[in-house]
Each structure stands twice: as C-alpha cells, then as structure tokens.
Amino acid sequence: xxxxxxxxxxxxxxxxxxxxxxxxxxxxxxxxxxxxxxxxxxxxxxxxxxxxxxxxxxxxxxxxxxxxxxxxxxxxxxxxxxxxxxxxxxxxxxxxxxxxxxxxxxxxxxxxxxx
Numbered sequence: 530x531x532x533x534x535x536x537x538x539x540x541x542x543x544x545x546x547x548x549x550x551x552x553x554x555x556x557x558x559x560x561x562x563x564x565x566x567x568x569x570x571x572x573x574x575x576x577x578x579x580x581x582x583x584x585x586x587x588x589x590x591x592x593x594x595x596x597x598x599x600x601x602x603x604x605x606x607x608x609x610x611x612x613x614x615x616x617x618x619x620x621x622x623x624x625x626x627x628x629x630x631x632x633x634x635x636x637x638x639x640x641x642x643x644x
Contacts, residue, residue, distance in 0.1 A: 537578055544575050544583070545591050548631040557631045560588045564623050564633055567640060571620040584619060584635065592633040594621050600637035 542548075548557070564570055564586070572586035581595040598621075621635035 537576070540576055541583060541591050544585065545589065548590050553631070556589060557628075560590050560633070561626050564588060566623050566625060568623050569620060570623060570633070570635065571618060574615050574617050574619060577615060582619065584621075586633065588633070590631050590633065592621075592635050593627075594619065594635040594637070598624060598634075598636035598638055 547553075570584075570586040570588075570592065572584040572592060574582050575585050575591075576583035579596075581593055581598070584592040584594060586592045621637050622640060623633055624636035624640065625634045626632075627634050
C-alpha cells in the first residue's frame, strides 16, 4: 500500500512540482481565494488512479476528483471502463481544500451530499 501512495505522490509532484514547499504557501492561499468551495472548475485529466482522477485546472496545484465524488460511474468496475482518460476535459465543483496536500478536492455530485 505504501508503495502505491509513494508512486502517486511522485507522479503528482512530477506534474505539479513540490506543492508542499514553504515558498508556495502564498500561492496556495491565492488558489483557495480564487477557487472557493462551490466554484466550478474545469481541466484536463493528468492521471487516472484507482481512487480517482488527478486534473490540471490551471492553478498550479493538483485537483483530485475522487471516485466516490463522480456522478457516474458508481462502482469500481464502471470506473475502470469510465471514458475519462488522460487528456480528457472534465468540469467539476470544488468540494474542499486539502491544506495538508495542497490539493483541490472536486465533486460532480451536489455539495450537500456526503461522502
């Protein structure tokens, strides 16, 4: 399990750089102001992981659309066949800001729906 986490962390860092560095704190705070919870963003799928899709929404930080927040599909099997491949454009809503990982967490479901 740890190897998988390291693998995805390394891939995200390769694409977005070291988002956890101290010199990016001000930039992250700016992203939270420009992309508040409830705002609509769109971006290209950069990585497809077993737990969700990593998107580049053009803010210099990763955005993660978790499989549990996809409007469709609803099962792991459907997700494997899901048409959102790397490079496809997706539109979603900012669900929350993950300050620890400096990641926008996205949803396609209504904000009042729980995980």
